[in-house]
Amino acid sequence: MSRSAKSKPSALSRLPSVDALLRSESGGELVAHYGRPMTTDAVRDALASIRKRYAKRADVDTTDALVGEHAVLARAKRTLAHWFEPSLRPVINLTGVVLHTNLGRAVYPEAVMREVSAVATRASNLEFDLHTGSRGNRDSHVSDWICRLTGAEAATVVNNNAAAVLLVLNALGHGREIIVSRGELIEIGGSFRMPDIMERAGVRLREVGTTNRTHLKDYADAIGDETAALMKVHPSNYEVKGFTQSVGAEALSHLAKANDIVLIDDLGSGCLVDMSVFGLPKERTVGEALNEGVDVVTFSGDKLLGGPQCGIIAGSKRCIDTINRNPMKRALRVDKLTLAALESILKCYADPDRLTESLPTLKSLTRTKQDIDDAAQSLAAALRDALHGDREPMTIDMDIGVFDCESEIGSGALPTRTLPSRAVVLRVNADSRQKHGVNALAAWMRALPVPVIGRIRDEALWLDCRTLHDPSDVAKQLHALVDQARSAASADV
Numbered sequence: 001m002s003r004s005a006k007s008k009p010s011a012l013s014r015l016p017s018v019d020a021l022l023r024s025e026s027g028g029e030l031v032a033h034y035g036r037p038m039t040t041d042a043v044r045d046a047l048a049s050i051r052k053r054y055a056k057r058a059d060v061d062t063t064d065a066l067v068g069e070h071a072v073l074a075r076a077k078r079t080l081a082h083w084f085e086p087s088l089r090p091v092i093n094l095t096g097v098v099l100h101t102n103l104g105r106a107v108y109p110e111a112v113m114r115e116v117s118a119v120a121t122r123a124s125n126l127e128f129d130l131h132t133g134s135r136g137n138r139d140s141h142v143s144d145w146i147c148r149l150t151g152a153e154a155a156t157v158v159n160n161n162a163a164a165v166l167l168v169l170n171a172l173g174h175g176r177e178i179i180v181s182r183g184e185l186i187e188i189g190g191s192f193r194m195p196d197i198m199e200r201a202g203v204r205l206r207e208v209g210t211t212n213r214t215h216l217k218d219y220a221d222a223i224g225d226e227t228a229a230l231m232k233v234h235p236s237n238y239e240v241k242g243f244t245q246s247v248g249a250e251a252l253s254h255l256a257k258a259n260d261i262v263l264i265d266d267l268g269s270g271c272l273v274d275m276s277v278f279g280l281p282k283e284r285t286v287g288e289a290l291n292e293g294v295d296v297v298t299f300s301g302d303k304l305l306g307g308p309q310c311g312i313i314a315g316s317k318r319c320i321d322t323i324n325r326n327p328m329k330r331a332l333r334v335d336k337l338t339l340a341a342l343e344s345i346l347k348c349y350a351d352p353d354r355l356t357e358s359l360p361t362l363k364s365l366t367r368t369k370q371d372i373d374d375a376a377q378s379l380a381a382a383l384r385d386a387l388h389g390d391r392e393p394m395t396i397d398m399d400i401g402v403f404d405c406e407s408e409i410g411s412g413a414l415p416t417r418t419l420p421s422r423a424v425v426l427r428v429n430a431d432s433r434q435k436h437g438v439n440a441l442a443a444w445m446r447a448l449p450v451p452v453i454g455r456i457r458d459e460a461l462w463l464d465c466r467t468l469h470d471p472s473d474v475a476k477q478l479h480a481l482v483d484q485a486r487s488a489a490s491a492d493v
């Protein structure tokens with residue numbers, strides 16, 4: 001053994017024991033805050049990493065403050081704080097995609113949370129009829145509102161629109177054939193492929209037509225004894241252009257009725273009001289689809305509707321009754337928090353004139369370019385101030401400007417239409433000698449207490465301000481951005 005190796009045990013032997021640490025005053029505080037099992041683990045981790053450090057540095061001074069009780073517990077406390085940080089937490093979405101599936105899609109109005117919280121923290125009449133005192137139906141809290149807003153005879157709600165499609169197909173077509181145009185056999189977000197869902201639902205897919213053209217005759221020729229339904233699917237995230245032909249719901253509905261089968265329409269986003277009233281591209285509403293004679297529609301709650309994740313099924317009473325009797329309904333049903341949020345959001349639609357104020361999704365989508373520009377200019381000024389203030393040398397050498405950009409609605413709603421917007425563009429100067437480029441900048445933004453998510457394009461970070469309603473949300477965090485840039489710079493030297 002070398003001399004320095006021999007000196008190690010003396011340093012390590014001075015490390016306090018786990019037991020002593022937990023019994024100490026600050027150890028006790030950690031136990032009170034985080035619980036004994038996790039605190040014990042964190043203290044063990046802290047001791048282990050200190051031991052490792054000593055093992056690497058054999059010649060370390062045995063009086064090193066690292067081995068003291070205070071140092072070990074401080075390390076354990078940092079670890080515990082990290083372990084207990086919420087994993088699911090708010091971010092600031094400046095990607096330019098308003099309904100961003102990875103960032104939680106629709107944002108609720110604050111008022112909705114009062115209703116959700118009331119139901120979450122108390123017992124509720126979820127499945128209890130307060131008039132009769134007997135068992136109730138959880139759908140009853142929202143189905144009347146859905147019917148009123150869409151003209152449907154009946155409605156039910158499940159976990160998301162993928163579940164709605166799965167349930168509808170299984171309930172109305174199990175073991176039989178469903179006819180779909182080849183132009184509508186879509187894939188959404190990689191994990192939802194219409195042909196796969198059909199297979200899992202136990203229905204046989206009968207494809208008709210071609211990718212770009214399908215005629216009424218194609219459907220008519222395919223109908224046979226095995227046919228349960230005709231189905232239309234909103235193409236959501238793509239558009240067939242050029243030499244195209246598809247068959248409208250009205251014609252399909254006549255064909256379905258003549259053959260005593262049903263017409264199903266997966267609307268995807270499902271809007272309840274005509275979006276063109278707000279200056280947005282026209283999208284067929286749920287009410288219009290039902291008016292055209294569709295028997296059952298399915299749509300998402302958290303896309304254009306602006307509510308919680310759920311799948312809404314609306315249509316004829318006969319179909320909805322069949323769907324509700326299907327055992328899969330029980331497996332796919334929604335919980336009380338979703339219902340509370342959905343009920344509250346649906347009530348916003350009672351006053352369509354105020355929707356652009358009451359629903360954050362519509363508020364973001366209908367914002368004027370001038371209003372977005374104001375937010376962008378204010379954010380740009382705050383960034384210039386924080387990053388190259390007069391007193392300090394520039395923390396990050398970059399150009400900060402406000403430019404035109406295009407926002408997307410997202411989630412497959414009106415896929416090929418974009419909305420003119422304004423973005424703060426941060427372009428790190430490539431010719432300066434700094435090592436940290438746009439990727440580092442994006443990473444520092446993501447590491448802020450409330451992470452800011454932008455989009456990298458042409459070597460610059462674009463922050464689309466359409467969804468930035470309060471620039472101070474970002475501005476007040478910029479000192480943390482500067483700290484990160486500084487510590488990255490000092491780590492380089």
Ligand SMILES: *Cc1c(COP(=O)(O)O)cnc(C)c1O
Binds near residue numbers: 192233267412
């Ligand atoms: C988005 C979408 C779905 C899936 O809806 P989720 O609510 O995400 O499950 C299904 N069909 C169409 C046409 C869609 O646009």
